Amino acid sequence: MNFLRLIYYLLVINFKDFGFIFWTIGYPLVLVTIFMATTSNLAGDDLEEIKVGATEDSEYFEALKQVEFITVNEMTVSEARTSLSEENITGYINKDGTLIVEENGFEASILESVINQIQQTYTLGIPPENFNFDVDFIETNEMETEPQVVMYYSTVAMISLYTVFTSMELISSMRPNLSTMGARFSASPFSKTKYILASSIAGLFLGLLSNGLVIGYLMIFNDSVLFNHLPATLGIIVAGNIAGLGLGFIIGLTPRVNINVKSIVPVVFIVGLAFLAGLMGPGVRTVVNRELPFINQLNPLAHVTDTIYRVNLMDNFDSYWTTIAFLIGITVVSFFITLIALRRKQYDHI
Amino acid sequence: MTIFKIILLHFWKFKWLILPLALIFFVIAALFSTLGGSDTFESETLGITVVDASESETSAALIEYLSSKHEVEVIDELDRTYLEEKVFLMEIHGAVIIDSNFENQVKTGEPAVEIISDERAAASIQLDSEISKFLMFANAQFNAAGSLNADTLQTALTDTVDVELNGKGTSAVEENYTNAASYSNFAAYWLMLFIMLTVGNLMSEFNKPELQKRMISAPVSSTSSALQILGAQILVGIFSVLIMFFGLVALYYDRLEGMPLAHILLALILIMAFTLAMQYAINALTTNRFIVNGLTNLITLGLAFLSGIFIPIELFGSTAQHIAEFLPLYHYTQIYAASDISWSESALSISILLLYTLAFLIIGIIFNNQRKSTQL
Numbered sequence A: 001m002n003f004l005r006l007i008y009y010l011l012v013i014n015f016k017d018f019g020f021i022f023w024t025i026g027y028p029l030v031l032v033t034i035f036m037a038t039t040s041n042l043a044g045d046d047l048e049e050i051k052v053g054a055t056e057d058s059e060y061f062e063a064l065k066q067v068e069f070i071t072v073n074e075m076t077v078s079e080a081r082t083s084l085s086e087e088n089i090t091g092y093i094n095k096d097g098t099l100i101v102e103e104n105g106f107e108a109s110i111l112e113s114v115i116n117q118i119q120q121t122y123t124l125g126i127p128p129e130n131f132n133f134d135v136d137f138i139e140t141n142e143m144e145t146e147p148q149v150v151m152y153y154s155t156v157a158m159i160s161l162y163t164v165f166t167s168m169e170l171i172s173s174m175r176p177n178l179s180t181m182g183a184r185f186s187a188s189p190f191s192k193t194k195y196i197l198a199s200s201i202a203g204l205f206l207g208l209l210s211n212g213l214v215i216g217y218l219m220i221f222n223d224s225v226l227f228n229h230l231p232a233t234l235g236i237i238v239a240g241n242i243a244g245l246g247l248g249f250i251i252g253l254t255p256r257v258n259i260n261v262k263s264i265v266p267v268v269f270i271v272g273l274a275f276l277a278g279l280m281g282p283g284v285r286t287v288v289n290r291e292l293p294f295i296n297q298l299n300p301l302a303h304v305t306d307t308i309y310r311v312n313l314m315d316n317f318d319s320y321w322t323t324i325a326f327l328i329g330i331t332v333v334s335f336f337i338t339l340i341a342l343r344r345k346q347y348d349h350i
Numbered sequence B: 001m002t003i004f005k006i007i008l009l010h011f012w013k014f015k016w017l018i019l020p021l022a023l024i025f026f027v028i029a030a031l032f033s034t035l036g037g038s039d040t041f042e043s044e045t046l047g048i049t050v051v052d053a054s055e056s057e058t059s060a061a062l063i064e065y066l067s068s069k070h071e072v073e074v075i076d077e078l079d080r081t082y083l084e085e086k087v088f089l090m091e092i093h094g095a096v097i098i099d100s101n102f103e104n105q106v107k108t109g110e111p112a113v114e115i116i117s118d119e120r121a122a123a124s125i126q127l128d129s130e131i132s133k134f135l136m137f138a139n140a141q142f143n144a145a146g147s148l149n150a151d152t153l154q155t156a157l158t159d160t161v162d163v164e165l166n167g168k169g170t171s172a173v174e175e176n177y178t179n180a181a182s183y184s185n186f187a188a189y190w191l192m193l194f195i196m197l198t199v200g201n202l203m204s205e206f207n208k209p210e211l212q213k214r215m216i217s218a219p220v221s222s223t224s225s226a227l228q229i230l231g232a233q234i235l236v237g238i239f240s241v242l243i244m245f246f247g248l249v250a251l252y253y254d255r256l257e258g259m260p261l262a263h264i265l266l267a268l269i270l271i272m273a274f275t276l277a278m279q280y281a282i283n284a285l286t287t288n289r290f291i292v293n294g295l296t297n298l299i300t301l302g303l304a305f306l307s308g309i310f311i312p313i314e315l316f317g318s319t320a321q322h323i324a325e326f327l328p329l330y331h332y333t334q335i336y337a338a339s340d341i342s343w344s345e346s347a348l349s350i351s352i353l354l355l356y357t358l359a360f361l362i363i364g365i366i367f368n369n370q371r372k373s374t375q376l
Helices: A003-016 A018-038 A061-065 A077-085 A106-123 A149-160 A163-174 A180-187 A192-221 A230-252 A259-277 A282-291 A293-298 A300-313 A320-342 B002-012 B015-032 B057-069 B080-088 B102-108 B122-145 B150-157 B172-206 B209-217 B222-251 B261-285 B289-306 B318-324 B328-335 B343-375
Strands: A050-054 A070-074 A091-093 A099-101 A138-142 B047-052 B071-075 B094-098 B113-117 B163-165
Touching: A003 A018, A003 A192, A018 A149, A018 A163, A018 A192, A018 B289, A018 B318, A050 A061, A050 A077, A050 A106, A061 A070, A061 A106, A077 A091, A077 A099, A091 A106, A099 A106, A106 B122, A106 B150, A138 B122, A149 A192, A149 A230, A149 A259, A149 A282, A149 A300, A163 A180, A163 A192, A163 A230, A163 A259, A163 A320, A192 A230, A230 A259, A230 A300, A230 A320, A259 A282, A259 A293, A259 A300, A259 B015, A259 B172, A259 B289, A282 A293, A282 B015, A300 A320, A300 B080, B002 B172, B002 B222, B015 B172, B015 B222, B047 B057, B047 B080, B057 B071, B057 B094, B057 B102, B057 B122, B057 B150, B080 B094, B080 B113, B094 B122, B102 B122, B113 B122, B122 B150, B172 B222, B172 B261, B172 B289, B172 B328, B222 B261, B261 B289, B261 B328, B261 B343, B289 B318, B289 B328, B328 B343
Parallel strands: A050 A070, A050 A091, A099 B163, A138 B113, B047 B071, B047 B094
Antiparallel strands: A091 A099, B094 B113
């Protein structure tokens, strides 16, 4: 059979399977839509001002009025306690200089730090003329954090590994002891190499189509610009899809395991890797990177996620080729193992 | 009991899946657990990375001051991209770059350090404020005496105002509750994922027409067959619930005070029942394993995100918050919404979860009957 025709038939078979289309296209699109609906405020609210109560005769009253982000209002202790409970003010300064806050938190910490500074200026025992109150000792390099982008990028990375399913099905369908088709196939003179290549190309095409749709969807509907270097991103995604094919071959080799049980393995495997790479929010990724860094160093999905955001948001290509080499390396090793496992296999009975 | 045993035997095939899945869950739960709480005021601890190119007495004093209050990592080489990446992904609150000419800049009152942070965040203001204070004091010492007196400076910086907590603060009991609540939130996701994957794939095979036709001709009544299948599923479900529940007890065995354990156990049982009912409806609709796996992931992840399991619901927009209130997993979290929650307070959420379970059960029965009639 003509090679291109074989690829065409394999693509048509997959396109006719509603479940496959739902899993590879529908599911990722719905997932990123949920992310967009829930993560827009993940970085938290901006700090605009800290409201403080104080008695007018408090020694800190006038000094606090000079601080740009603090608003001071005069009030009694009992009024302050009510306002604190209702979270209308962050803190209250007593006549004796003690501070009352409702609970621990960033705003309370900033207020404490400012009041400490006023007190410590006296404690230091240096005449006031030696203090340069107008000098800015800090040069700020401002960044706008967007931790939610990791979730989008890990979704794209996750989809790039979906080729696992195609190659796993391919190997299972070719094993004579696992499927009827495999038994017929092994008895036929049809070229195995040709079939494996055609299936891999068809799987790669479907994987890239799925990735392309999700990227296009994110480019159209997401507020932030996520893909500043699209060709480089596609390069990583192609490598991810090829690695997915390799990993699928290995899973497909598992002997005498029902295809239904086998199909759960990549689902859990990919979701697990995506979870560690940041799919469920940056918190898990941060904790894993801090406590068990080797996990994400081995995690191909974390490599894809990291490289995509480095390339697109940091203009950093340092790890680009290393990641591609790592992903291609996975594929080469997997192909090699598959080749050894499948070649010259003989069965007493099927 | 043949069907019951066969179903259990099929579940046993998933053992190599369950073990790593459970292990990963418990490792992550242990990583996320925090220790104790406090009845007194504690300022927020910041994560800071410092690059010290100066290695002078003043820079050492600055690092010592920051380390006394925060988690400080000092690195030798300046890799701006690495630092920006850590700030960008909120792995640290800020990066402090100390120039080689730092001491001289502090003396002459010039900008002496560079801070990489998100200026919109409260943590950035706290970091700016603390470093500015140190540098202003150091500059004042240089102006007054011509040199830095690190001991006097550190002594002055440790002279802090007394802070009183108006509220109850974060007591150990509250901290225990927070730990239990986060664990139970993630446990629900794990339970749903595990039950939907195993039951879904097992039943998609079981419901295939070829097997169903053989079942019809077998000398087992449909009621007995359904009861055996349900019994096996419930047994596996309860086993998973117990693993999750006793996992919580084992992980926090010395910090159980303040945990509404009975509420958590009931919530886990209810979410297990709800998941089984929902999976029953899905399996009545399709035997395609791609749809089963896709729906499993979509439903578990979707529900977990929209119900505030992974991201606090307070960070959602108002529309997403309203949607969350209609979801079963949100009501699951409301069953143990406070450390001292009473049964009457969680009764509404319990009822809603039961109603959801019932609704999916009825939908499942309807679709199952339709499927059986079309197969015949």
